[in-house]
């Protein structure tokens with residue numbers, strides 16, 4: 001649960017149960033040096049989060065707030081395929097944002113196919129599973145707020161993105177997320193899906209929205225309690241994505257067992 005802007009929270013009562021609310025959550029974000037990664041770090045910083053930037057590149061982040069003051073960030077380098085090595089680090093994480101992604105555009109080679117599946121789908125799945133295991137095994141559950149994992153799929157889950165391998169890999173992680181959420185959501189772990197429309201970044205230089213606008217909207221919707229977070233100028237997505245999510249939930253739930 002997110003602390004609202006401008007004030008800290010310690011705890012509140014809901015349906016007679018004491019809910020522990022994050023005051024200064026530890027937030028780890030993959031793809032941290034990308035446009036949305038940096039924007040999310042800024043947005044989370046404004047809410048008092050302690051930040052961990054997970055980056056596959058050697059580039060150091062140089063993040064500043066709106067007054068030009070440096071934003072403290074712990075920077076960790078990792079690579080797709082090294083997910084298990086992050087297990088120790090994830091022990092301290094309250095919110096894990098899986099945001100890394102790649103777009104190979106018109107490339108349909110074997111290498112591009114493998115890279116798209118690994119980066120956009122399989123590494124996210126591995127990190128989701130790892131974080132769920134870490135959270136389930138935490139010894140001090142009673143005093144801890146519910147951990148969260150946010151997965152940035154894309155509007156490409158349900159819309160054309162004019163990039164077949166991007167669509168295939170984002171649809172795969174979206175479907176796997178729907179399936180595995182049936183098992184992984186628990187009183188200790190909340191899962192949120194980010195479905196974003198086109199915003200300007202290295203991955204999409206001609207996006208309509210700005211990355212900071214998108215990041216701020218994402219946090220507002222999380223604050224409102226949404227698990228399906230949609231930010232896009234395309235009205236169809238607001239209609240189709242909830243229906244697709246509900247349809248998958250019903251289909252997977254009726255045909256699979258834990």
Ligand SMILES: NC(=O)c1ccc[n+]([C@@H]2O[C@H](COP(=O)([O-])OP(=O)(O)OC[C@H]3O[C@@H](n4cnc5c(N)ncnc54)[C@H](OP(=O)(O)O)[C@@H]3O)[C@@H](O)[C@H]2O)c1
Nearest residue numbers: 031032033034035036055056057100101198199201202203
């Ligand atoms: N831009 C859009 O229109 C749009 C729309 C919907 C969804 N999205 C999604 O939003 C997320 C952020 O993308 P962005 O638009 O901000 O693009 P971006 O600026 O290119 O950021 C993507 C980041 O992903 C990380 N990454 C790239 N290749 C990787 C690899 N092989 N292994 C591990 N990490 C890798 C890199 O960050 P590090 O070097 O820090 O690891 C990169 O900066 C992606 O998942 C993307 O699919 C984007």
